Amino acid sequence: MRQVIIIGSGPAGYTAAIYAGRAGLAPLVVASSVEAGGELMKTTEIENFPGFPDGLQGPELMFKMQEQAEKFGAEVLLDDVVSVDLSGDVKKVTLGSGAVEEALTVIYATGSAYRKLGLADEERLSGRGVSWCATCDGFFFKQKEIAVVGGGDSAMEEATFLTRFATKVYVIHRGDTLRASKIMQDRAFANDKIEFLWNKTVTAITGDEKAAGVTLTDTVDGTESHLDLEGLFIAIGNDPRTHLVHGQLDLTEDGTIAVQGRSSKTNLPGVFAAGDVIDITYRQAITAAGSGTVAALDVEHYLAGLDQQLVAQALGEQPAEPVTVSA
Amino acid sequence: MSTATAVTDANFEAEVLNSDETILVDFWAEWCGPCRAVSPILDQIASEHSDKIKIVKLNVDDNPQTAMKYQITSIPAMKVYRGGEVVKTVIGAKPKPALEADLADFLA
Incomplete structure (x- = not known):
């Protein structure tokens, strides 16, 4: 049995692991088998993470965070969580390998x-x-006509980025105004490779071996049209990854895990949530890291409030490391 | 660092297409995070099944001709070649059990 299991390995998960590690809690981080490091593994240059004035690559930042967590005693497991049982005093986490890990607390940071x-x-x-x-695959669309679906900041960022490669980038948006911030809109409007298709939704994607086009339906008059394309980038937002805890943890109407105030406390004692899974508004590496800090401190406080005799007993019961008693 | 041999536009035909072995080519790039995640998994699979399959890597930045010829639009892309033909394509980083399942025909 562990004191804490951290599910997720983005900035929230690893920062929680650094704090929990320094507090002597020897956290287990279930990092995912192929998505360890989280969303930043798919980004390139990060220019706004404090302390790195020259910027650094997303994957590099995540490897540094992992290294820092491991330095303080975190164990990082490249496996996936397939189910959780969070209801009792002892939380159970079942892994892809079939192993079941137990802990007194869980930090849920699945992004x-x-x-x-x-x-x-x-x-x-x-x-x-x-x-x-776009940053992963844009390179392969040199001299091609492509489209981005969406009207938010990430859609504008992707469309603008993709003009480095593509000859033409359509932005398909279901409304006639954008959610994106003004600076991102202005950048996209000023780019003559970008053409906006307003009041359109994608209702079909065509192509045999490769995407060859899309069917667009007008959201105002319902007319259908076809657009030939070689690439379609979808940037219509993100959803918090909560499917493992449905029915166990309360969610907000935005679909995030509900936490109390500025804390990481969920509706279940001993279960804490951090990072993008509780935040659809800010979603930055640094805000997720701050959120992970909050969760680790909440865990420390929660563990300190438990009956220490029972804690010792619980932690001792599980022969994680066989103890040899010599006569 | 991966243990897989690097192949290039120049030697792709000799090393992959004309090979008698079953060869998995891992199309990758430095800037691709998921490629880094899948690379050690492929190394493990290669060493555990070295009698069945050979795994090599092709950097798509340095070798655009081959990447274009095989219509790579997303990486990591893993293509299995036998007798000069692509017999299997796997796209995207996956957990080891999922990759082993995708490649089961070539590992048994």
């Missing part, structure tokens, strides 16, 4: 996942012209 359009051929053509990551 968010790219939202999908929900179309029939979206999955089939994913990686074959349909993408959720």
Whole structure:
């Protein structure tokens, strides 16, 4: 049995691990088998993380965070969580390997996942012209005509970034105004490779081996049209990754895990949440890191408030490391 | 650092297409985070099944001709070649058990 299991390995998870590690709690970080490091593993240059005036690469920042967490005794496991049981005093976390890890507390920091359009051929053509990551895949669309779906900051950022490669970037947006911040809008409007298609939703993606086009439906008059494309980048937002805790943790109407005030406390004692899974507004590396700090401090406080005799007993019961008693 | 041999536009035909072995080519780039995640998993699979499959890497930045020829639009992309033909394509970083399942026909 552990004192704390941290689920997730983005800035929230690793920062929680650094704090919990320094507090002597020897946290287990379940980092995911292929998404360890979280969303920043898919970014390039990070220019706004304090302390790095020359910027650094997203993956580099995450490797540094992992190294720092491990330095203070965190154990990082490259495995996935398949289910959790958070209701009792002892929390149970089942891993992809089949192993069940137990702990007195859990910090849930699973971040968010790219939202999908929900179309029939979206999955089939994913990686074959349909993408959720301009920085990952934009390189392959040199001299091609492509489109970005969405009207927020990330859609504007992706569209602007993709003009480095593509000859033409359509921005398909269901409304006639953008949610994106003014600076991002202005940058996109000023770019003559970008053309906006207003009041349109993508209702089908066509293509056999590769994406070849989209069907657009006008949101005002319902007319359909077709657009030939070689690439479609979907940037319609993120959803907090909460599917493992449905029915166990309370959610907000935004779909985030509900926490009390500025704390990380969920509706269940001993269960804390941090990072993008509780925040759809700010979603920055540094705000997630701050949120992870809060969670680690809340865990320390919670553990200190438990009956220490019972804690010692609980931690001693599980022969994580066999103890040899010599006569 | 990966243990896999690097192949290039120049030697792709000789090393991959004309090879008698089953070869998995990992199309990757320095700037691709998921590529870094999947690389050690591929190294493990290669060493555990060295009699069945050979795994090599192709940097798409340095070798655009091959990347274009095989219509790579997303990386990591892993293509299995036998007798000069692509017999399997796996796109995106996946957990080891999922990759092993995708490649089961070539590892048994």
